[in-house]
Amino acid sequence: MIKKIVLLFLLISLIGLFSFRKKAETSYEILYNTNISHLVEEQEKLVQLIKSKNSIDSFSSEDINDEIKQCRKRMKTVDFWIRYFDPVNYKMINGPLPVEWETEVFEKFEKPYRRDGAGFTLAQLYLEEENINKDSLELLIQKSLTATKMYQFAEIKDNLKNPETFYFCNRLFLLNLATIYTTGFECPETENVITEMHDMLSQVKTIYEAYNESFPKTSISESYLELYKKTIKFVENQHKDYTKFNHFVFVRDYINPLFALNQQQIVQYGFYSKNNLDFTLSNDVKSIFDKNLFFAQNIKGEFSFVKDSGTLRQIDSLGKLLFYDPILSGNNERSCVSCHKSENFFTDNSVTTALQYNGKNLLERNAPSLVNAPYNHLMMLDGKFLDLKQQGEAVITNPIEMGSTKKEVLEKVLSCPDYKKNFKNILKKLPDHPKEVKFDHIISALTTYFGKYSQYYSKFDRAMKKNEILSEDEISGYNLYMGKAQCATCHFAPTFSGIKPPYIGNEFEVIGVPADKNYRSLSNDKGRYYAHPAKETLHAFRTTTLRNVEKTKPYMHNGAFDTLEEVIDFYNAGGGVGKKLNIPNQTLSSDSLKLSKKETNQLISFLKSLTEEVIFDKPPKSLPKSKRKEFNARKVGGSY
Numbered sequence: 001m002i003k004k005i006v007l008l009f010l011l012i013s014l015i016g017l018f019s020f021r022k023k024a025e026t027s028y029e030i031l032y033n034t035n036i037s038h039l040v041e042e043q044e045k046l047v048q049l050i051k052s053k054n055s056i057d058s059f060s061s062e063d064i065n066d067e068i069k070q071c072r073k074r075m076k077t078v079d080f081w082i083r084y085f086d087p088v089n090y091k092m093i094n095g096p097l098p099v100e101w102e103t104e105v106f107e108k109f110e111k112p113y114r115r116d117g118a119g120f121t122l123a124q125l126y127l128e129e130e131n132i133n134k135d136s137l138e139l140l141i142q143k144s145l146t147a148t149k150m151y152q153f154a155e156i157k158d159n160l161k162n163p164e165t166f167y168f169c170n171r172l173f174l175l176n177l178a179t180i181y182t183t184g185f186e187c188p189e190t191e192n193v194i195t196e197m198h199d200m201l202s203q204v205k206t207i208y209e210a211y212n213e214s215f216p217k218t219s220i221s222e223s224y225l226e227l228y229k230k231t232i233k234f235v236e237n238q239h240k241d242y243t244k245f246n247h248f249v250f251v252r253d254y255i256n257p258l259f260a261l262n263q264q265q266i267v268q269y270g271f272y273s274k275n276n277l278d279f280t281l282s283n284d285v286k287s288i289f290d291k292n293l294f295f296a297q298n299i300k301g302e303f304s305f306v307k308d309s310g311t312l313r314q315i316d317s318l319g320k321l322l323f324y325d326p327i328l329s330g331n332n333e334r335s336c337v338s339c340h341k342s343e344n345f346f347t348d349n350s351v352t353t354a355l356q357y358n359g360k361n362l363l364e365r366n367a368p369s370l371v372n373a374p375y376n377h378l379m380m381l382d383g384k385f386l387d388l389k390q391q392g393e394a395v396i397t398n399p400i401e402m403g404s405t406k407k408e409v410l411e412k413v414l415s416c417p418d419y420k421k422n423f424k425n426i427l428k429k430l431p432d433h434p435k436e437v438k439f440d441h442i443i444s445a446l447t448t449y450f451g452k453y454s455q456y457y458s459k460f461d462r463a464m465k466k467n468e469i470l471s472e473d474e475i476s477g478y479n480l481y482m483g484k485a486q487c488a489t490c491h492f493a494p495t496f497s498g499i500k501p502p503y504i505g506n507e508f509e510v511i512g513v514p515a516d517k518n519y520r521s522l523s524n525d526k527g528r529y530y531a532h533p534a535k536e537t538l539h540a541f542r543t544t545t546l547r548n549v550e551k552t553k554p555y556m557h558n559g560a561f562d563t564l565e566e567v568i569d570f571y572n573a574g575g576g577v578g579k580k581l582n583i584p585n586q587t588l589s590s591d592s593l594k595l596s597k598k599e600t601n602q603l604i605s606f607l608k609s610l611t612e613e614v615i616f617d618k619p620p621k622s623l624p625k626s627k628r629k630e631f632n633a634r635k636v637g638g639s640y
Contacts, residue, residue, distance in 0.1 A: 076199050102505055121186055194238065280294040301447055315445055323335065329404055334401075371612070383542050476602040525558060572592060
């Protein structure tokens with residue numbers, strides 16, 4: 001009996017011991033909790049400091065700004081986690097703008113969400129204003145404090161128990177190192193950009209050590225850790241002025257290879273993310289500059305499930321014929337190529353804006369290039385459409401563009417025996433075997449055709465993979481792009497557009513584009529406001545890609561500028577406000593960049609290195625004949 005009691009006691013003790021061990025925090029969790037607590041303490045200290053101020057004059061002292069800097073330093077010890085765990089909440093801690101209207105890819109079928117910003121960056125910018133309100137400043141910090149405390153909730157901290165979450169946090173961290181952390185995007189005092197980044201790199205090294213201790217079975221590889229140490233050493237030896245920092249070597253020799261190693265381990269350990277932030281990202285690519293890094297649009301549309309190469313070639317051939325065929329227009333005289341010419345990278349260099357359907361008036365906006373269009377989550381410069389299908393349908397049925405209807409286009413296309421036969425053959429190979437050709441099949445053939453031209457690479461891409469050498473001017477231009485010229489605060493790699501990591505949405509900016517290069521007035525086009533009215537969206541436009549910019553003049557939504565020199569002069573002056581136009585909601589800084597002529601030329605050299613070596617098909621020699629004779633006078637490419 002005594003033996004049984006002793007055994008029972010030992011069993012209960014062992015159960016209690018294992019239960020205790022199960023609940024014990026790992027060193028990785030302890031580090032997170034400690035750093036979050038320290039940030040909360042620093043924020044509480046800042047709130048009390050602001051409350052202690054009795055007059056507006058006392059805000060001229062440096063003590064508040066110094067304490068904000070301390071908060072920023074604490075924030076960088078947890079940035080690795082919190083930006084990934086809850087990116088919306090993060091904007092309340094260090095938001096770059098007071099209000100942003102966002103539509104992420106996984107919720108873009110809903111209206112844009114208003115995202116309020118608060119925290120350290122906005123507080124520092126507020127301190128520079130003339131009339132400071134104590135309560136307003138306190139509110140910015142109080143909101144950031146509340147947001148930080150949310151990261152102490154158990155449901156957030158559960159992320160720390162999963163090793164896969166670490167690797168996806170790390171991936172976002174590396175992508176931000178390549179695009180954001182060195183540019184001043186979220187650091188209003190640009191003299192501190194590199195110092196802040198160095199501090200963060202050192203803190204993340206501590207995170208790596210704690211993670212490896214806590215998860216030895218899925219530890220970070222020695223090769224990764226060794227390269228990471230070299231990365232820190234490189235930054236330590238660099239100039240602390242971000243305009244003199246060698247961004248090119250930093251990304252090419254350190255961040256891009258680290259990204260490849262992290263991706264390799266994600267695949268090695270069989271990790272898959274359930275976080276919406278990773279919705280568009282690929283686990284398989286080994287370079288940030290791989291064209292398959294993320295996806296935005298399905299170019300195959302109705303033909304998504306077609307894998308057979310022969311069938312895909314048939315679809316491509318159909319799409320090519322349709323792209324050059326004015327049968328898609330109401331008068332059989334306009335085709336897609338009327339505005340999107342292959343020799344101009346699918347835009348039109350010859351006009352400021354294209355002719356309207358009536359052949360007399362001009363359209364309000366410049367025809368955008370279709371090359372790399374599939375990387376946009378929202379289509380058109382105002383983000384009006386969600387996908388390529390909507391965009392194609394809108395253009396074809398717009399009375400001032402192609403002036404047709406879905407029914408008319410379908411009837412006319414199917415009046416051509418060759419079109420009808422080829423579509424019918426393709427439909428037989430679809431999983432659901434549809435019997436009738438639909439308008440959507442026509443659109444999908446078009447997008448399949450022009451979408452293929454977005455898979456080409458540039459000299460810069462090859463240089464980042466160490467397959468080509470850039471000139472000194474091209475490298476200097478890239479460093480200017482990331483630093484002094486501030487291009488990278490809006491145009492993010494690898495698309496060099498307003499799609500920043502983790503690549504789940506498009507950004508819109510108000511830069512103050514004039515009606516013409518004489519700067520007499522602001523362009524009347526309200527941009528994003530037409531699609532989503534709000535004071536912040538008035539005159540806002542989707543930040544377009546700078547890939548192939550050498551080949552896609554004229555520039556801006558209205559074709560206001562003819563040369564890259566004119567574009568850079570506009571930004572160098574501080575946008576529309578810098579050119580003395582009245583734009584209260586301009587998001588672009590109105591301060592002069594103070595770029596020299598030499599720097600302008602170097603910047604252009606870099607931009608030209610983004611030109612992709614696209615091989616365009618030659619136009620078809622003829623178009624399919626129709627059973628209706630009145631349609632057989634149409635010309636390849638249309639008449640105007």
